[in-house]
Amino acid sequence: MKKVTLYIAASLDGFIARPNGDTSWLHDKSFTLPGEDFGYSTFLQGVDTTLMGNSTYKAILGFDIPFPYPDKKNYVFSRSYHEDTEHVQFVQEQAVEFVQQLKQQTGKGIWLIGGGQINTLLLNEGLVDEIILTYVPVILGSGITLFAHGVQEKKLRVVNSLNFSNGFVQLVMQ
Template identity: 45%
Template sequence: MNQRRNTVLYIASSLDGYIATKEDSLEWLFKVEGEGDNGYTEFYETVDTILMGKRTYDWIIQEMEEFPYKNKECYVFSRSSYEDTENVKFIHEDIKSFVNKLKNKDGNNIWVVGGGELLHSFIQENLVDEFIITLAPTIIGNGIPLFKEGNYQLDLSLKGIKRFNQFVELSYVKKNPLLDKTILK
């Protein structure tokens, strides 16, 4: 029997809960003094599949000299039809059924890279198993929120805390109601 793969959000956020400015800038993030690669390599080795939205993909293509996920299976969710590239496959099908198919395949963790729209869909469909959020000691006032307003509630349990100089990484997993119940005698 194979074990279901976990879907993990691994992302950085400002202290006030934004993942980028309204202009999609991450300049505020790169000004923060970290430690090494802030745990990125360690995390990256635990995943073999990358999921992202089209807006995040476009930012990566525009801002980075080279596609950073060449050695991983990479899917980009889009409402429009695009031709697959050597690095990514574009997905237009139902998010929940597609992700559940991935989770039932053998493999390592599945990384939800972003962005906010895709994450919102994943949360609404209860598809994220673990949240690893690295907080930067920066308040940017407005921008693209990590969590969009919505009609949902997720109960999480703290798995761990790591510090990388000025960054703090918080790791949460979904609570398992069966494990959280105690029997009163």
């Protein structure tokens, strides 16, 4: 059975993006640590599938770089019809049933990229097996929350925590 991991960064006040979807605050040069990718490369090698909402997909396209996950099976959940692309399959069917079927397949892990709505839906349905959350020492004040309105209470167990010299704190929770 494949594992779904929400691997994501958030501001100290719980936002994953500014209100307009901007995530440039994540790439502030003052946070750069030479030779450190905060476990990203290792994590990426352990997944063969990505899941994301349509707004997150649009934000990724706005990075002005080639699509970053061409070697993965990429699913974008959208309420409206979109043509599949070379790297992305759009999913309009029920996300819960779709992810339940994905988890039954063999292969590497599934990366839940976000955003807040799909994070909430899959967490509430018990489909998120692990959360790797990196807190970034910045307060945004407003924006897109890590979890959308309606997230249900869930107790997690911290299985690892890492502190980085730039102030990042990464929690691995199950």
